[in-house]
Amino acid sequence: MPVTESPLIIALDYPSLDAALCMADQLDPSRCRLKVGKELFTRSGPAVLEALHGRGFEVFLDLKFHDIPNTVASAVEAAAEQGVWMVNVHASGGRAMMEAAADRLAQKRLETRLIAVTVLTSMQASDLAEVGVLASLDEQVAQLAQLAKQSGLHGVVCSAQESARIASLCGDGFLKVTPGIRPAFAVANDQQRIMTPQEAMQAGSTHLVVGRPVTQADNPMDALAAIESELGIDA
Numbered sequence: 001m002p003v004t005e006s007p008l009i010i011a012l013d014y015p016s017l018d019a020a021l022c023m024a025d026q027l028d029p030s031r032c033r034l035k036v037g038k039e040l041f042t043r044s045g046p047a048v049l050e051a052l053h054g055r056g057f058e059v060f061l062d063l064k065f066h067d068i069p070n071t072v073a074s075a076v077e078a079a080a081e082q083g084v085w086m087v088n089v090h091a092s093g094g095r096a097m098m099e100a101a102a103d104r105l106a107q108k109r110l111e112t113r114l115i116a117v118t119v120l121t122s123m124q125a126s127d128l129a130e131v132g133v134l135a136s137l138d139e140q141v142a143q144l145a146q147l148a149k150q151s152g153l154h155g156v157v158c159s160a161q162e163s164a165r166i167a168s169l170c171g172d173g174f175l176k177v178t179p180g181i182r183p184a185f186a187v188a189n190d191q192q193r194i195m196t197p198q199e200a201m202q203a204g205s206t207h208l209v210v211g212r213p214v215t216q217a218d219n220p221m222d223a224l225a226a227i228e229s230e231l232g233i234d235a
């Protein structure tokens with residue numbers, strides 16, 4: 001049984017363990033999961049995982065691995081051994097890399113969900129062209145999602161704008177973890193492909209990653225409650 005049925009994952013993008021735990025201590029593991037990303041993990045290391053697991057949270061370790069297959073498989077194994085609920089890689093690392101990571105989890109009987117980033121939600125079509133990708137943004141996301149599924153991954157990180165297409169190509173059970181979530185009260189910041197929480201769920205997202213709209217709000221708990229209410233979740 002999961003600790004929570006909520007689709008919400010709060011991104012703890014903070015510069016210190018203390019700041020991250022200050023937010024975590026206002027949250028409840030029955031209401032959301034937490035995401036630990038590059039800044040926090042680089043500063044605090046595995047201690048943050050222990051601290052959050054100790055408080056009962058399921059943790060998405062978002063380090064977006066992208067390297068040769070053996071290196072990524074070993075990094076994914078190391079994350080899973082620390083008990084994280086979810087870990088991610090970049091789908092553009094390719095089939096061999098994703099298969100090696102998925103196979104390693106299976107060999108070691110580790111149940112961590114492994115997902116792949118398709119195209120970052122901060123990118124738009126012109127950014128893709130600039131890095132030499134000639135496919136349209138939608139086509140690139142669809143191609144990488146299908147490759148991730150064929151490689152044995154549990155799902156993808158994508159924008160909610162792409163969730164419906166990925167559901168039709170890869171199935172409802174394939175996880176669609178969607179950052180770039182912006183409730184009506186929040187600003188876009190550096191996100192390009194955004195949707196509101198309700199639109200994202202209607203589009204078929206299975207999980208919503210929310211950072212600054214909650215963590216930088218004047219009252220983070222009110223912001224979280226407003227999102228829950230938009231989704232019809234009883235807090």
Ligand SMILES: O=C(O)c1cc(=O)[nH]c(=O)n1[C@@H]1O[C@H](COP(=O)(O)O)[C@@H](O)[C@H]1O
Nearest residue numbers: 011037062119120121157179209210211212
């Ligand atoms: O893998 C991710 O979590 C991720 C992928 C992506 O394409 N876009 C994206 O924003 N993220 C992460 O999702 C979070 C979004 O945070 P906010 O923009 O503050 O809501 C950040 O921690 C990003 O690192």
